[in-house]
Amino acid sequence: MSPITKTGVLLVNQGTPDSPSVADVCKYLREFLMDERVMDLPFLKRWPLVNLAIAPFRAPKSAKVYQQLWTPEGSPLKVYGYRVTSLLQASLGANYVVKLAMRYQNPAIEKALAEFQAMGITKLVIVPLYPQYASATTGSVHQKVMETVTSWTVIPEIRFAGPFWHEPRFIRAFAKIGQKHLDRENYEHLVFTYHGLPERQLHQHERYSSCQEANCQHELHAGNQFCYRAQCYATSRAIALELGIAPEDYSVCFQSRLGRDPWIQPYTDDTLRGLAAAGLKKVLVFAPSFIADCLETTIEVGEEYRELFEELGGTHWQLVESLNDDASWISCLHQLVTQQETPRPSPKRSLTALKKYPSLYPISLN
Numbered sequence: 001m002s003p004i005t006k007t008g009v010l011l012v013n014q015g016t017p018d019s020p021s022v023a024d025v026c027k028y029l030r031e032f033l034m035d036e037r038v039m040d041l042p043f044l045k046r047w048p049l050v051n052l053a054i055a056p057f058r059a060p061k062s063a064k065v066y067q068q069l070w071t072p073e074g075s076p077l078k079v080y081g082y083r084v085t086s087l088l089q090a091s092l093g094a095n096y097v098v099k100l101a102m103r104y105q106n107p108a109i110e111k112a113l114a115e116f117q118a119m120g121i122t123k124l125v126i127v128p129l130y131p132q133y134a135s136a137t138t139g140s141v142h143q144k145v146m147e148t149v150t151s152w153t154v155i156p157e158i159r160f161a162g163p164f165w166h167e168p169r170f171i172r173a174f175a176k177i178g179q180k181h182l183d184r185e186n187y188e189h190l191v192f193t194y195h196g197l198p199e200r201q202l203h204q205h206e207r208y209s210s211c212q213e214a215n216c217q218h219e220l221h222a223g224n225q226f227c228y229r230a231q232c233y234a235t236s237r238a239i240a241l242e243l244g245i246a247p248e249d250y251s252v253c254f255q256s257r258l259g260r261d262p263w264i265q266p267y268t269d270d271t272l273r274g275l276a277a278a279g280l281k282k283v284l285v286f287a288p289s290f291i292a293d294c295l296e297t298t299i300e301v302g303e304e305y306r307e308l309f310e311e312l313g314g315t316h317w318q319l320v321e322s323l324n325d326d327a328s329w330i331s332c333l334h335q336l337v338t339q340q341e342t343p344r345p346s347p348k349r350s351l352t353a354l355k356k357y358p359s360l361y362p363i364s365l366n
């Protein structure tokens, strides 16, 4: 029997409820928020907080919003996930088997990995679909995959691709979609809004990435390369550079705060209040911590923040569509899968991104 030479590719996104019913949303929230990397509290504090307070009270409210988001084919995150999986399979060809998994709920990571195992595949590329690294997202996917394969007799060769906050194909894909809006309307300002994180999680990141700088939003280099906040600012700089937008003409902010603890600032609602107070009325909004439209983009940014901006006197709050099944995004994924390793900020490597986006790495790395 000839050995299996195919490479398994597992695309992994955050996950979404199986249906927009209160019961399924509650199940999803429980699994999601019981992840210690998401709610970084000891089990005895996390369990009652999630199961007795947050999930049962949040589920009915979130279910209503999911009902607004739901399409006839299902949740957009999953619908686009499957489309991207087929398109990437076509792009990579017969030497690869591409599957989709979600970190929480379905399709489950364990099931996808078991299918690869049953096929005899011993070489895997895992692609967490988060452009910027966070322990709560990318880190959690890595952990789940490693926990799953740890009991196997033959542990496959595994490469974790990304993060890809600086990949030129990713930057250009977002810029190209944004440019269509800029061609149609004369926007006064750009906003880059990212999913937030509790501030204390950022400090944990900083310990691991040795980022001690208060101003990591201005610099990204080998020392702070895993700082989520620094990566978000670097993505924004790169997209703005690609579009020829000056630093004073865009703002970076963080959304989706949950609970009372401080999250990374500036908050998106404060930023848009500041823009409205400055008399700005036409704003184009990017959400580049997401690679597909989902609750946090379509509803939170596209509707809730738009309503707030309009109440404050704004006339245009236009969300740039996410990458979804865009051809340049598929080409970015192809590159992430087939390149030997994901380029990182380093003085020794000649990065395409470094040449194209020198301001991403503004300091000496010696």
Ligand SMILES: C=CC1=C(C)c2cc3[nH]c(cc4nc(cc5[nH]c(cc1n2)c(C)c5CCC(=O)O)C(CCC(=O)O)=C4C)c(C)c3C=C
Residues within 6 Å of the ligand: 014, 015, 016, 017, 029, 037, 038, 039, 058, 062, 075, 077, 130, 134, 136, 137, 195, 196, 197, 198, 201, 256, 258, 289, 290, 293, 294, 295, 296
């Ligand atoms: C982009 C990366 C994401 C980070 C970082 C992240 C951190 C994070 N999220 C929560 C709590 C919630 N997030 C919710 C939805 C949600 N989050 C992401 C991505 C990141 N989360 C996505 C893509 C989605 C949308 C999923 C969809 O079905 O469309 C939700 C559920 C929705 C709601 O009830 O509002 C919660 C809750 C925390 C606590 C956290 C960091 C610690």
Ligand SMILES: [Fe+2]
Residues within 6 Å of the ligand: 195, 256
């Ligand atoms: Fe989230």
Ligand SMILES: [Fe+2]
Residues within 6 Å of the ligand: 206, 211, 212, 213, 216, 224, 227, 229, 230
């Ligand atoms: Fe930092």
